[in-house]
Amino acid sequence: GETDELKTPLLNVTDADSVIVTFDVAHKNIAGQSVASNDALAVLATSDCFSSFSVVYNKSGAQLATAGNQQSEFTAPGTGDWRTERIVIPATAFASGRLALSFRNTNDFGNNIFLDNINVSAVYKRDLEIVSIQQPGRFVCNTTIAPTIRVRNRGTDTVKAFVLIYNINGGASVQQTFNNLSIAKGAEATITLTALPALAPGNYSFRVYATNLVTAKGSNDSNLSNDTLQVSFAVAGNATAPQTETFATTVFPPNNWSVLNNDGAATWQYSNNGNGNAGSAFLNTFRYNSLGEKDDLVSPAYNFGNADSVKLRFDLAAALSSQTANIPVDTLEVLVTQDCGNSFISVYKKWGAELQTGNGPRANEFFPLGTTDWRKETIDLSSFVGQNPVIVFFRATNNNENNIFLDNIQVDTQVLPAKLKESGVLVYPAPFTTSFTVWHYQTPTTLQSIRVFNMAGQTVWLKQFTGNADRQEVVNLAPGASGMYLVEVTYNDGKKTVTQKILKQ
Structure with a gap:
């Protein structure tokens, strides 16, 4: 018969139409006893610090149990042992605009009770939420941006009109009014604002908030906690x-x-x-x-x-x-x-x-x-x-x-020389002073050798390859005499040999 209570702080729910409480509970009855042992869990709601209260939830025994029963102590609830409970508390339970809850366990020497994920949320008649800023995104490439805002009617009254006020980097605010709307309870709408002035490349912040809410039955937003949103974004250069x-x-x-x-x-x-x-x-x-x-x-x-x-x-x-x-x-x-x-x-x-x-x-x-x-x-x-x-x-x-x-x-x-792209191989510069390059457009996997002759027919430079040639091979003739030379480029795949005269100055 002993009771133990877990109490919330006193919550401000002024102007709320109702309050929704959700929580997860896990419990198993004790099994194998001649006399039933039915522990109980109740939720009490008060607006005067428990001088008086209403019982808004009360379950015990098999009704409270979430996973059957067991004889041993229930110590580690698994994923399947939990159940989510939902309570709707009407405004009559918190006429003062304040609400506190107590989760009361009444012991009957049964088995353990676990609570988790306790959530208390107020439902207002007039409540417009800014859900997301769809534009600008985190990165934009257009210097002119038309902001796009997603809003949701979290209240019970149909939304008819509101004002959005927004700014860039905390600068001058811009205000736009949206009339002739009909956003029902729980519905969402996408709102497109006037395009922003052209933005230079760089990093920015965009802040928007809603005000001057008008519904079918009244005006002014009762919940200001979800009226503002801000994003950071960058404009590409x-x-x-x-x-x-x-x-x-x-x-x-x-x-x-x-x-x-x-x-x-x-x-x-x-x-x-x-x-x-x-x-x-x-x-x-x-x-x-x-x-x-x-x-x-x-x-x-x-x-x-x-x-x-x-x-x-x-x-x-x-x-x-x-x-x-x-x-x-x-x-x-x-x-x-x-x-x-x-x-x-x-x-x-x-x-x-x-x-x-x-x-x-x-x-x-x-x-x-x-x-x-x-x-x-x-x-x-x-x-x-x-x-x-x-x-x-x-x-x-x-x-x-x-x-x-x-x-x-x-x-x-x-940017490659046009002659290189046309013929596939280029010898440059021509004329040269100390060295020149044999440049292939594609990697020359079939290049067999590069040989340089003087005008007497003597080989003065030779390099052979086995599939390891680079696209650009440098030929150094710094020790050689000035005059005309013949460059011979040979491949092992049946391609014709490329020969070209080149002048050393």
Whole structure:
């Protein structure tokens, strides 16, 4: 017969039409006794600190049990042992605008009772919720944006009108009124605002809140806790390759670059530890406690023009702090998008020992002190030539290891000579002074040899290949005399031998 109570704080539910209480309960009756032992659970509601109360829920014995009965002590409810209960408390139970609940157990020497996920939510006659900001998204490529807001009628009265007030970066507010609406209880609607003024590339915040609510039976929102929403977003910049970013100034992100920071915690920032220049981009994973978070350093949208090949190069400095191989480690991934971040192609991904540039794990926080702490990475982006502009995401996934630095991010393009693309092989420069190059349009896997003769027919330079030739092979004739030479390029697949005269000045 003893009772034990678990009480909520006194809640403010002024103007609420009703209150909905949900909770999970797990209980098994005691089995195998000659006299039934029926423990009971009741929920009491009060608006005057329990001077008086109403019983809004009361179950015992088999009615309370969620998973049958057992003779032994019920100590560890499984997933299937729980049941969710729902109580609707009318406004008459909290006329004062205040409400407290007590979960009362009455002991009958039965078996244990477990409670979890207790949720108390007020239902108002007039309650408009801003559910989401659909536009702007976290990353946009258009400088003109028409914000799109999703709202829900959480009240019981039909919504007829309201006002949305919004601003960019906390600046001047813009107000728009929406009339002649009919948003029923529980329904949602998408609201499109007037397009924002053109935005320069960079990072922004967008804040919107609802006010002046009008319903079929009254006005003013009774619940202001869900009327405001804010998002951070970035507007992509544009650039024409080739381009190099050296992070030489403390302005970060640099012009036309942006940062996407999902959790609002640590993210990419400026560091004065550069590789041959004043600064670099830096993510402090050593002090970043939000495991698994992803932070993006985003390039401008590159136009490759009429380039035939494109290389992305960057300097990397990174370190581990863990000695154990079985724990998650920091990851750096390079992703390419051609549709403004709606889809990505991964072109580079390294983590752990493969990512680190120094020797072994470092217990102290890592900062690159010299060139030996850096490594240059090269990625071929030639497959993206001739398509939509390319945006590069440098995405770091944090696992609280050690720091990651990026510097000298280069996008290099190359336009090949028309003669090379036409004939497949080019000898240049002609004339030359000390050396020249035999340049193939495609990797010459069948190249057998490059031989150079003087005008007396003597071989003065020879290099033979077994499928290992580079597209560009340099021929050094610095010791040779000035005059005319004959270059002979031979293949082992039946192709004709290419011969060309070339003058050394």
